[in-house]
Structures are given as C-alpha cells and as structure tokens.
Amino acid sequence: MKIATWNVNSIRTRLQHVVDWLIQNPIDVLCMQETKVIDDNFPRSPFEELGYHIYLSGQKSYNGVAIVSLQPLQNISTSFTSILPEVSPEFDEQKRVITGVINGMRIVNLYVPNGSAVGSEKYEYKLRWLAMLREYLQTLLASTPNICMCGDFNIALEDKDIHEKANPENHIMASEPERQALRDILTLGFADAFRKFTSEGGYYSWWDYRAASFRRNLGWRIDHHYLTPNLYELAKSCTIDIVPRKLTQPSDHVPVILEL
Amino acid sequence: MKIATWNVNSIRTRLQHVVDWLIQNPIDVLCMQETKVIDDNFPRSPFEELGYHIYLSGQKSYNGVAIVSLQPLQNISTSFTSILPEVSPEFDEQKRVITGVINGMRIVNLYVPNGSAVGSEKYEYKLRWLAMLREYLQTLLASTPNICMCGDFNIALEDKDIHEKANPENHIMASEPERQALRDILTLGFADAFRKFTSEGGYYSWWDYRAASFRRNLGWRIDHHYLTPNLYELAKSCTIDIVPRKLTQPSDHVPVILEL
DNA sequence: GTCCTGGTGG
DNA sequence: CCACCAGGAC
Numbered sequence: 082m083k084i085a086t087w088n089v090n091s092i093r094t095r096l097q098h099v100v101d102w103l104i105q106n107p108i109d110v111l112c113m114q115e116t117k118v119i120d121d122n123f124p125r126s127p128f129e130e131l132g133y134h135i136y137l138s139g140q141k142s143y144n145g146v147a148i149v150s151l152q153p154l155q156n157i158s159t160s161f162t163s164i165l166p167e168v169s170p171e172f173d174e175q176k177r178v179i180t181g182v183i184n185g186m187r188i189v190n191l192y193v194p195n196g197s198a199v200g201s202e203k204y205e206y207k208l209r210w211l212a213m214l215r216e217y218l219q220t221l222l223a224s225t226p227n228i229c230m231c232g233d234f235n236i237a238l239e240d241k242d243i244h245e246k247a248n249p250e251n252h253i254m255a256s257e258p259e260r261q262a263l264r265d266i267l268t269l270g271f272a273d274a275f276r277k278f279t280s281e282g283g284y285y286s287w288w289d290y291r292a293a294s295f296r297r298n299l300g301w302r303i304d305h306h307y308l309t310p311n312l313y314e315l316a317k318s319c320t321i322d323i324v325p326r327k328l329t330q331p332s333d334h335v336p337v338i339l340e341l
Numbered sequence: 342m343k344i345a346t347w348n349v350n351s352i353r354t355r356l357q358h359v360v361d362w363l364i365q366n367p368i369d370v371l372c373m374q375e376t377k378v379i380d381d382n383f384p385r386s387p388f389e390e391l392g393y394h395i396y397l398s399g400q401k402s403y404n405g406v407a408i409v410s411l412q413p414l415q416n417i418s419t420s421f422t423s424i425l426p427e428v429s430p431e432f433d434e435q436k437r438v439i440t441g442v443i444n445g446m447r448i449v450n451l452y453v454p455n456g457s458a459v460g461s462e463k464y465e466y467k468l469r470w471l472a473m474l475r476e477y478l479q480t481l482l483a484s485t486p487n488i489c490m491c492g493d494f495n496i497a498l499e500d501k502d503i504h505e506k507a508n509p510e511n512h513i514m515a516s517e518p519e520r521q522a523l524r525d526i527l528t529l530g531f532a533d534a535f536r537k538f539t540s541e542g543g544y545y546s547w548w549d550y551r552a553a554s555f556r557r558n559l560g561w562r563i564d565h566h567y568l569t570p571n572l573y574e575l576a577k578s579c580t581i582d583i584v585p586r587k588l589t590q591p592s593d594h595v596p597v598i599l600e601l
Numbered sequence: 602g603t604c605c606t607g608g609t610g611g
Numbered sequence: 612c613c614a615c616c617a618g619g620a621c
Contacts, residue, residue: 091603402615606617609615
C-alpha cells in the first residue's frame with residue numbers, strides 16, 4: 082500500500098493539483114497539511130468521487146490536517162488532550178494532528194509548528210509542542226505498536242537534507258534544539274523511511290516561494306515518514322515526487338510517497 | 342476606423358481576455374477604464390507586440406484609464422486642471438480621463454464616477470464631476486470641434502437601456518439629476534452613436550457580477566460613444582460585443598465598438 | 602512569493 | 612460576485 086504526505090498550502094487553492102495527482106498516482110492514504118479550511122468548507126466531493134473516505138481537523142486560515150483513504154480508518158483522533166488529558170489545551174487550539182488506524186497500523190498525520198525564527202516565541206512553542214508530541218506518541222505506542230508518523234515536520238535532521246547555500250547553524254528548521262527534540266521522539270522507536278533507501282543528500286520536499294528557490298533547487302527535506310521497526314522492515318520504497326512543484330500556482334511542498 | 346471602449350475591471354487580471362479580443366477584432370483605438378494599475382506596472386509589451394501605442398493615466402487599486410492606438414495620438418492630456426486651470430484639484434486625484442488627437446479628431450476616454458447610492462457623498466461628487474466635465478468639454482470643443490467622447494458613463498439615459506427588473510426611479514445610474522447632468526453635456530453638441538443605428542431597448546454593456554445578472558440578462562447600457570455632428574454623420578456602425586462576458590473571469594462590462 | 606483575513610468599492 | 616489593499620504567516 083502507498084501512504085503519501087503532502088503539505089498542500091490551502092486545499093481549496095490546490096484542489097485541482099491534488100485531485101490530478103491522485104488520479105495519476107495510485108495512493109491508498111494521503112495525509113495533507115495546511116489545508117487552511119474549516120471542516121464544513123472542505124471540498125469533499127472530488128475526493129469522494131475518487132472513492133476516498135475523508136477525515137478532517139481544520140481551522141480557518143492557518144494549519145489544518147486531513148487524511149483521505151480508500152479504506153476506512155478506525156479510531157480517529159484529532160486532539161492531544163483526548164489522549165493526554167493532562168496536556169495544556171493550547172496544543173489543541175491549532176489543528177496540527179489527525180490519526181487513525183488501518184490494518185492494525187496507526188497513521189499519525191502531523192503539521193509541526195514552523196517556529197518562525199530561532200529564539201522567538203513561536204520557536205519556544207515549537208519546542209514545547211515537540212516535547213508534548215513525545216508524550217503523546219508514547220501513549221499511542223502503548224496501545225498500537227505499529228505507527229506510521231508522517232507530515233510536515235519543519236525540521237531537517239541532517240545538513241545533507243538542506244541545500245548548500247543555507248547555513249544550517251542556528252537556522253529555523255535546523256537548529257540543534259529542534260533536531261534534538263525530534264531525535265528524542267525518534268528514540269521512542271521510529272526510523273526515517275526515506276533513509277532506508279537513499280543515503281545521499283540533495284533530496285528536498287520543500288522550496289521557499291521566494292528567491293526562485295525551486296528553479297535554483299534551494300530546497301529542504303522537511304516532510305517525512307517515520308516508522309516503527311516492523312513497518313520499517315516492511316517498507317518497499319520512499320520517494321519524493323517533485324513534478325507538482327513545476328505546475329502553475331504550486332504548493333511550496335511536494336508529496337512524499339511511502340510504499341509498504 | 343474602429344474605436345472601442347471597454348471597462349476591463351483591472352487590466353492585469355483581464356490582460357489575456359483583452360489581448361485575445363484585440364487579435365480577434367481589428368480595432369484601431371481601444372479606450373479602457375478601470376485599469377487599476379499605476380503606469381509603471383501597466384502590461385505594455387502585449388500591446389506593443391500587437392503594434393499599439395500606449396497612453397496611460399493610472400492609479401493604484403481604483404479607476405485608471407488607458408488608450409491603445411495603432412496610429413500615434415497627438416496632444417495627450419490626462420488632467421482636468423491643465424485644460425481648466427480654475428477647476429478644483431480634487432478632480433485630478435482620481436484618474437478618470439485621458440484624451441488625445443488622431444486624424445484631427447479628439448478622443449476623450451472617460452470613467453465617470455459610479456456614485457454609489459443616490460444622495461450619498463459619492464453621488465454628490467458624481468454630479469459635481471459631471472458639471473465640471475461640461476466645462477472641460479466646452480474648452481476642448483473650442484480648439485477641436487470633432488470629438489469622440491467614449492467610456493463608462495455609469496449612466497443609462499433611457500429606461501429602455503435598463504433591464505425590466507430594475508426600477509430606474511431614483512436608482513443610481515438612472516436618477517433624474519444624473520441623467521440631466523449628462524443631457525446638459527450632450528447639448529454641447531454630442532449624440533449617442535449607438536442610437537444612430539438601434540432604436541430598440543434591451544441592449545446592455547454591463548451586468549452586475551452579483552445575482553447571476555448576465556445569465557438572466559439583467560443588464561444596463563452605460564458604456565457609450567458620444568459624437569459631435571460631423572463624426573456622427575460619418576458613423577458607420579456601433580455595436581456591443583457580449584462574447585467576452587461569457588468567458589471565465591470576465592469583466593462585468595463588455596466592449597462597445599464604433600466604426601467611422 | 603503565495604497564501605490567508607477582513608475591509609472597501611463596484 | 613469580483614477585484615483591490617494592508618497586514619500577517621511561512
């Protein structure tokens with residue numbers, strides 16, 4: 082089966098790109114981020130016409146995550162507090178997580194905070210959010226040991242995931258505290274599916290809209306699939322499809338496809 | 342020769358429609374209104390590639406007029422105060438007039454204020470603007486007796502220029518003070534080119550974007566060519582091309598074409 | 602650069 | 612309904 086993750090940067094603006102891509106690419110589960118729409122206004126029918134079940138956690142303007150799946154998902158959850166009652170309700174105000182179970186595997190679709198600039202208030206929120214996420218995943222793992230966690234992590238763990246013109250040191254999405262927070266999560270038992278198949282750098286999933294970044298290939302690999310051991314063993318491929326970034330009015334991110 | 346007037350409602354948004362229309366329609370002079378762009382940002386090259394000279398009086402966001410002409414124009418003017426030094430400078434803040442001479446004929450391209458609602462401050466401005474326009478034209482006529490005045494007048498002079506569902510009485514664009522102000526201008530020696538050839542009603546040049554007005558043909562004829570006697574005699578046809586209103590993302594106005 | 606909102610203008 | 616802006620986010 083194929084599980085893809087794609088930060089679509091507004092599902093309403095990108096609807097035709099996403100639908101066309103799904104028609105061209107046989108995807109079982111598509112995890113989207115930055116849908117930027119409340120659930121009532123999500124464009125359901127184009128996905129339903131392709132046979133997808135739809136699971137949503139959206140808000141106005143910002144954030145918002147969605148999963149569309151050919152098979153139905155069980156045990157959907159869209160909040161942190163329902164899994165971790167003691168956690169601050171601030172983490173559920175922004176819609177950044179949706180999870181459900183398919184074939185005994187839990188899919189966790191995440192939109193990690195961007196963090197703005199190192200040292201900013203939003204940066205501190207990102208680090209607190211990642212610490213909270215660790216607790217959340219620990220709880221989930223206790224009941225479902227097989228987890229495919231994917232989404233826009235807004236973190237590049239290695240310098241080879243970042244184009245050469247950037248200086249990763251103290252850069253948002255590359256700073257050591259962010260990387261450490263993500264590594265602390267992975268030590269729960271997750272591994273990067275992409276790195277099972279590809280060890281070289283120069284593969285990117287996001288290019289800033291500004292400064293002609295895509296034309297100059299100044300990208301970052303910040304969209305990931307992290308798998309628990311059994312799933313990692315099963316992984317058959319993990320690839321980045323840069324074609325949709327070449328269309329007119331593209332998302333700044335491209336889809337990453339995991340095959341299990 | 343053919344002289345067309347078209348309120349394009351943003352030349353940048355409508356560029357492809359206008360260029361395609363010019364390629365399909367052999368127009369010598371196109372007068373545009375509501376270009377909504379400062380002169381530095383006007384998309385010059387598509388017109389230049391078609392062989393047009395370009396004359397501009399634009400502003401940010403609102404209003405803005407332009408003439409493109411296969412032959413060059415002489416004696417361009419884009420202000421009221423330069424013709425009528427005693428007039429209030431408020432009338433030059435909004436870019437609503439551009440005029441130039443071709444073959445001894447002066448073309449005056451106008452975007453008359455909309456007036457918002459009868460009795461409003463904008464309505465009073467419209468009436469003052471029209472009174473000022475009369476003086477302006479009187480001055481122009483003294484040096485150039487042959488004038489083709491065209492543009493978006495935001496006035497329908499007769500009830501048959503307005504769809505049946507509207508109640509013209511005290512309606513903006515149809516109120517008696519507006520009509521009288523326009524008639525006072527026409528008594529300087531102008532006649533409606535369209536009415537030389539067509540006496541029936543039901544011909545419209547503008548349909549509101551709202552309420553599916555075009556589909557229901559709830560239109561108004563508010564875009565006109567007014568000609569001085571010699572030119573009126575020479576007029577060969579005056580037609581409205583509603584085809585561009587059927588395209589996707591159309592202007593709410595369509596071109597009106599005068600043939601001399 | 603491209604997206605969103607909320608506001609104005611029509 | 613459609614276009615513009617400013618301001619914020621990324």
